[in-house]
Amino acid sequence: MSDIANTQSAGGSSSLLKRFVPWIGLIIGLIVLPFIFSSNSAIYIMNLMGIFIIFALSYNMLLGQGGMLSFGHAVYFGLGGFMSVHFMNYIEYDGLMLPMVFVPVFGGIIGLIFAIIIGSFSTRRAGTVFAMISLGIGELVAASSLIFVAFFGGEEGVSGDRTMGPEVFGMDFAQDIEVYSLIAFWAFITIALMYLFSRTPMGRMANAVRDNDERTEFVGYSQRKVRFISFCASGFFAGIAGGLFAINFEIVTEENLNALTSGVVLLMAYIGGVGFFIGPIVGAVLFTLLQTLLSIYTEIWQLYVGVLFVLTVMYVPQGLTGILAMHIPIYQINRLGSLVVPYIRTGIPLAFCLAGVVGFLEMIHHVRAASVGDTEMSLIGIGFDTHTVMPWIIVAVLVAVGGYFTKTQLPQLKEAWERAHAPLGSDEGAA
Template sequence: MTDTTSIMTKKRSYGGLSTGTVAPWVICTAILLVLPYVFQSNSALTIMNQMAITIVFALAYNMLLGQGGMLSFGHAVYMGMGGFMCMHVMNWVEYQNIPLPLPLLPVVGGLFGMGMATIIGSFSTRTAGTVFAMISLGIGELIAASSVIVVAFFGGEEGVSGDRTYGLPVFGYEFLTKIEVYYLTAGWLVLSALLMYLFSRTPVGRMANAVRDNPERAQFLGYSARWVRFYSFCASGFFAGVAGGLFAINFEILTEENLNLVTSGSILLITFLGGVGFFFGPIIGAIVFTLLQSVLSLQTELWQLYVGALFVLTVMYFPGGLAGVIMMHVAPYKLGKLGTLVVPYFKTVLPAAIGILGLASFCEIMFHFKHAAVGENDMSLFGIEFSTHSPLPWIVIVGVTLVCFWIAKRNSAELRETWGNANVLSSPKEGGAQ
């Protein structure tokens, strides 16, 4: 019986990966293949490409923060340096006729990013915590400032541009269209994510978690915390450089913005928003942030205010990020009590969401009232046109917001009680068993 169970277990695994682990990768790959047939416009393809690049960069950053506990304020340096190197290689291919296929260009960016990480990590990874964070901030500011001085490499204020179509054709594809570039980016996304996941399963990846949680104990067991951090740092620099190479392929231009503090802060926000404690957390954060940046920014000038508020609320009330919120419901699901949360969620979350929309509407009206041109008193919100100089819209929005928040507050006690019961295993007597 034991032998039969062992054989069946081996049949359900592939190289140490169970079918439960392989299935999500297959499903996600299938979704990536189908997406261009659902969203066929060039703008949609551009957004999806940006989303894929951000996912690779966020996963690379999570190798530091989530797995190794190293908070970096300048990790955009490795993405930017890898991207700039790829732009120069792209120009060499064009003017020097170097026979390099375009799909190999991210490897160049990855190797250059890893080279930079090797140099910087040799002295920055001696310790973690505040010292590492300050060194990363200083290095980021130093290289960002050098971008306007070393014009030969960074191109000055105009940056460096190139043309991806001069690479060797691959199976007849010259990557002239957006959809060809999309599949190239999607392929690198799957490959990079898989390699980073496998790295997290290696002894170095697992020891990075131990060094993050208790470096003294890891050293007592005979592992060098510095070298574990160094290897993780170099691997993270490689995949950040891959993201830079994909950015160069997609947009064919890089500027100082690609390696400054703003980009480093954005990837920190994305990783925290998705959840640093989970491998798929940065993926969720990158998708949500890219949609907010590309879609919400077209609707309102205050989109950064809303993103910042979302980040603050996530850190304060959901430190596990959006992935943590999802994983919180695993226990109720396994206990068969997930359905009991539907009604309390509806009675609490729905009015809270309407209240948040009301608060955002108040901000929009206030912004329009303060900054609209003289004589432009009318504005449109949720398809309704009204005058911001009339007191009625202000009264309605403030009233709806306060009422919805009051309803959500009143029903929150029921939600907390139901949530507590949903996470407790019922006794046989409570379940109706004799």
């Protein structure tokens, strides 16, 4: 009996350790990142990533966990930001002795309050009705922000000073690295809370309502109450993200609560993968990199993001995280190596085809947007004249040849994929 008890105890300890390993890794990563990437631009990007990660995860509580497609989630993000920047002004002008670290809480509270008000009637229905209500509310609030100038500041928005509050551990948040510490702290807290919410009975019932709301009613749960609670929790965390945005940029405008911002968070969550908790995190990181780094090299970076979103919806609706998750069973049965060669044989011509498409789009944009007489452009360090025939021939050849060889390799890739997924012991899997 003692041996059995010791074995069970050891198994329980091992299972507990596995649960905490990702969180310990997250803490270590948040601490180490500013030492690895210490430049001002890198700190700026990481601050933006932290804010967008919280924002995208809060949206995933609606779409990924509750099945509620919202086109107005930026309302709670923006209102939380406006309330936070007003509290920053109270600290500055009225002498309110409130540490800046607590300001995002007030953004979360205002997001929660408006989520309670709006959710009280919008969560009665799901699907298209809910989506249209969220779109209407989003446009209503965005229009109101230009009308009620006393609170929203009109087109100029409202600005504040994040350095006026009491110091916290010797930090007055004048430097971006100090703001990173604040954002990293709240990112860890909110990620942990949202993950714990997804593991609670309420989070599980939100998944049930998403999959089959009628069956949820049959087992005794109100689908409306489940949606409402998830909606309110989502608004609270979106408000915290808005508060962090206000502290980071020290200004909040109408752009933070309009339809464009609501579309951005939808892009982040869906590209990353709404069916996985880590999906919106991946989407937020990828979108931030595209917005900050890709925009340096091209003016049409938003076109590439849009194409990526369309391709994700059409071909990989489970998102980038879903693609990685599809390879886990293959890895577990030690067949991942069988896909390396087919991936390389398909990826190389695909890369050439994509290079041709990108070159064509960049040249078209240069021809349309360049000033009169400006025919020279540079692409990946190569300068050429867009008014000559040779560059157009090169991109056409890249697209045609790359597309042709990609098409010829797809059947072999599909066959290799099916063999990798074949059950152990089957003839197809053994082959």
